[in-house]
Each structure stands twice: as C-alpha cells, then as structure tokens.
Amino acid sequence: MLLFSGKAKDMTYKMLLWSAYMNKARYMEALDVADFCLN
Incomplete structure (x- = not known):
C-alpha cells in the first residue's frame, strides 16, 4: 500500500x-504570436 x-x-x-x-x-507561443502581430 505504501509503495502504491x-x-x-x-x-x-x-x-x-x-x-x-x-x-x-x-x-510562450502566444507571446511569439503577439510579438509577430505587433511587428
């Protein structure tokens, strides 16, 4: 039981x-997308 x-x-x-x-x-992926949209 303890092992389980x-x-x-x-x-x-x-x-x-x-x-x-x-x-x-x-x-991180969302940040990359947001960064891409801003530029």
Missing part, C-alpha cells in the same frame, strides 16, 4: 510538471 502511494505521488508530480511545461510552452 509513493508511485501515485510520483505520477501526480510528473503530471503537474508536464502540465506546467505545456502551459509554459503555450504561453
């Missing part, structure tokens, strides 16, 4: 990291 809990926590942590990375990438 540790694995679940690890998976949650990876999911959080992944979603944060994706959000950052999307944000």
Whole structure:
C-alpha cells in the first residue's frame, strides 16, 4: 500500500510538471504570436 502511494505521488508530480511545461510552452507561443502581430 505504501509503495502504491509513493508511485501515485510520483505520477501526480510528473503530471503537474508536464502540465506546467505545456502551459509554459503555450504561453510562450502566444507571446511569439503577439510579438509577430505587433511587428
């Protein structure tokens, strides 16, 4: 049970990291598009 809990926590942590990375990438892409439109 403890092992499973540790694995679940690890998976949650990876999911959080992944979603944060994706959000950052999307944000950067939006900034690039805005920058392109301004110029």
